Amino acid sequence: MNVIEAHGLRKDFTVRVRKGLLRRERRDVAAVDGVDLTVQRGELLGYLGPNGAGKSTTLKMLTGVLHPSGGRVSVCGLTPVPQRILLARRIGVVFGQRSQLWWDLPLRDSYELLRHIYRVPAAEHAARLRRCRDLLELDPFLDTPVRQLSLGQRMRGELTAALLHGPEVLFLDEPTIGLDVVSKQAVRGFLAELGETGDTTIVLTTHDLADIERLCRRIVVIDHGRVVHDGGIDALHARYGSQRRVTVDFDTPPPALPDLPGVHLETTTGPRLTFTLDTSASVGTLISTLTTLGNLRDLSVTEPEIEEVIARLYRSEGRAPSQRFS
Numbered sequence: 450m451n452v453i454e455a456h457g458l459r460k461d462f463t464v465r466v467r468k469g470l471l472r473r474e475r476r477d478v479a480a481v482d483g484v485d486l487t488v489q490r491g492e493l494l495g496y497l498g499p500n501g502a503g504k505s506t507t508l509k510m511l512t513g514v515l516h517p518s519g520g521r522v523s524v525c526g527l528t529p530v531p532q533r534i535l536l537a538r539r540i541g542v543v544f545g546q547r548s549q550l551w552w553d554l555p556l557r558d559s560y561e562l563l564r565h566i567y568r569v570p571a572a573e574h575a576a577r578l579r580r581c582r583d584l585l586e587l588d589p590f591l592d593t594p595v596r597q598l599s600l601g602q603r604m605r606g607e608l609t610a611a612l613l614h615g616p617e618v619l620f621l622d623e624p625t626i627g628l629d630v631v632s633k634q635a636v637r638g639f640l641a642e643l644g645e646t647g648d649t650t651i652v653l654t655t656h657d658l659a660d661i662e663r664l665c666r667r668i669v670v671i672d673h674g675r676v677v678h679d680g681g682i683d684a685l686h687a688r689y690g691s692q693r694r695v696t697v698d699f700d701t702p703p704p705a706l707p708d709l710p711g712v713h714l715e716t717t718t719g720p721r722l723t724f725t726l727d728t729s730a731s732v733g734t735l736i737s738t739l740t741t742l743g744n745l746r747d748l749s750v751t752e753p754e755i756e757e758v759i760a761r762l763y764r765s766e767g768r769a770p771s772q773r774f775s
């Protein structure tokens with residue numbers, strides 16, 4: 450069953466552009482330009498794209514913060530803007546830059562207030578909080594006012610706040626931005642566990658591709674407000690011709706190699722040779738050919754980096770590298 454359905458979703462903003470010293474011109478910018486998106490119950494979807502691609506704008510329309518300029522959208526069977534209050538009970542939202550906690554209150558008190566706002570039965574609330582406390586290790590700072598929390602502590606606190614009313618869908622806009630390695634691991638581990646239960650549908654935007662690799666089986670990539678990829682990471686590797694790298698060490702420098710289709714000799718440093726292989730080429734064929742040329746002492750195969758694949762995709766959509774990553 451689809452929890453999120455968007456068809457031809459668009460959002461135009463009117464911006465003023467400087468024209469000469471005093472003149473300003475109004476111009477329409479299509480931030481989201483006809484996005485079709487369906488997400489099934491229990492999916493953990495990565496929503497990717499370069500800066501300014503339209504990710505946050507999409508999330509704002511899905512959560513009822515922004516009115517779409519066109520298209521249809523439904524989340525949990527509701528239309529986000531007109532049914533915003535009903536929807537708020539069924540979704541959880543974490544926008545990295547904004548807080549839903551009370552700045553001067555300790556986390557514990559913010560959670561108690563949220564319990565009353567959402568009218569969550571005490572036992573249910575306690576059970577959910579217990580789980581978050583354990584998995585996100587909240588106890589050392591549960592009684593600290595939010596304004597005194599570090600970014601990583603606050604993010605763990607925000608995640609908990611978004612989940613205490615038991616939402617069906619969790620929207621996360623860059624939840625690991627600026628976090629140290631330990632906090633990132635805590636947040637990722639928590640989301641992985643939440644995703645595995647299949648009870649909560651998660652839509653995650655991030656520039657951290659390690660988040661995507663660790664968590665998402667399906668990714669949707671948008672650029673200039675349009676979907677440019679919807680599928681698994683493997684499909685991306687296949688589509689953008691990722692290259693594996695094979696490094697071998699011979700006992701002594703080997704003689705010249707015969708040509709093998711899809712295999713490219715990248716570097717030779719004494720007895721060490723490094724090859725790149727197109728997706729169509731076989732590592733097995735390369736190795737068996739190499740063993741006929743001399744004694745192999747060591748061998749390593751490196752899988753293509755997701756960064757490399759995503760960079761190719763962004764490049765193929767016609768952006769300069771400096772515009773791509775934050």
Ligand SMILES: Nc1ncnc2c1ncn2[C@@H]1O[C@H](COP(=O)(O)OP(=O)(O)OP(=O)(O)O)[C@@H](O)[C@H]1O
Nearest residue numbers: 462463464480498499500501502503504505506507
């Ligand atoms: N309130 C607004 N008024 C005018 N233009 C806007 C507004 N909000 C967003 N935009 C424009 O819409 C486009 C998409 O912005 P959006 O914030 O959705 O991108 P994003 O993919 O989330 O980017 P980032 O990765 O940098 O957060 C950008 O060109 C942005 O400048």
